[in-house]
Amino acid sequence: MNDKKVKQILEDLDVENPGEVCPIKDVLAEVLDKWTMMIILVLGKHKVLRFADVRRSVVGISPKMLTKSLRTLERDGHVNRKVYPEVPIRVEYSLTEQGEVFLKKLVDLAAWIKPHVPTIVKSREQFIK
Amino acid sequence: MNDKKVKQILEDLDVENPGEVCPIKDVLAEVLDKWTMMIILVLGKHKVLRFADVRRSVVGISPKMLTKSLRTLERDGHVNRKVYPEVPIRVEYSLTEQGEVFLKKLVDLAAWIKPHVPTIVKSREQFIK
DNA sequence: TGAACAAGTAACCAAATGGTTAGTGTTGTG
């Protein structure tokens, strides 16, 4: 591994600067959150979904967390929120271009980690105490 | 984006299987945890560190979280823990080969996300309410 | 004799996280 690159990233992530807000860590943490990740993935698959659709697709999510996660994704520019002021109201969610980029990275990450998982599971089983 | 691949990952991540334990999500979540990530990075930079060294390098971490994170990393096979039964006791931590692989991926991920951060920060500022 | 050291561990506590349930307002349907 390239030491210079590691050192650079350590600086970028502000490991030695206590108390500082690090936007890189922040953006990463938010996009890699359990529910957020799932929402990006289902929006990647279905392209356009209404609130209730996402709720059905992401099994187990509560309306509270769904709203919260969608707002964060919207705020960070990963998701479009389009409101149709009909009655009953209709709201459609979809990935932005930036959201698509993140989707791609998430899929890559999951695909990359997949073959490592059996080894790790084995390592866990052998770990006593 | 390749729809087949997204569909495959959605299946791998068990989005539609409620209550199931998904090892991929699990392994990802543990390695991407705030403190765990920092520990992998400082071990990548310094190669071998004692408990107190890691504590100094990862500014702000409490001994409780340090122990917990190191145990998880050891359990998952990312970190070696070598005990020298001297007095006072000496314990050295270093990355395993697998840990080095994860380090590389973490650095790649951070490096990749870095140029996206200013756009996201701007998007946040423009987001009202 | 007793303080210091290393690598934790134990006990306690505050804060954050997130689930559940009920409610909002309007309109089309049985």
Add this chain to the structure above:
DNA sequence: CACAACACTAACCATTTGGTTACTTGTTCA
């Protein structure tokens, strides 16, 4: 005329998370 549909929001509460502080253990050094 009551109820379902939709996209949330508010209030409440249980659980989880993680920080702080003090303690352990055996030997060496002052």
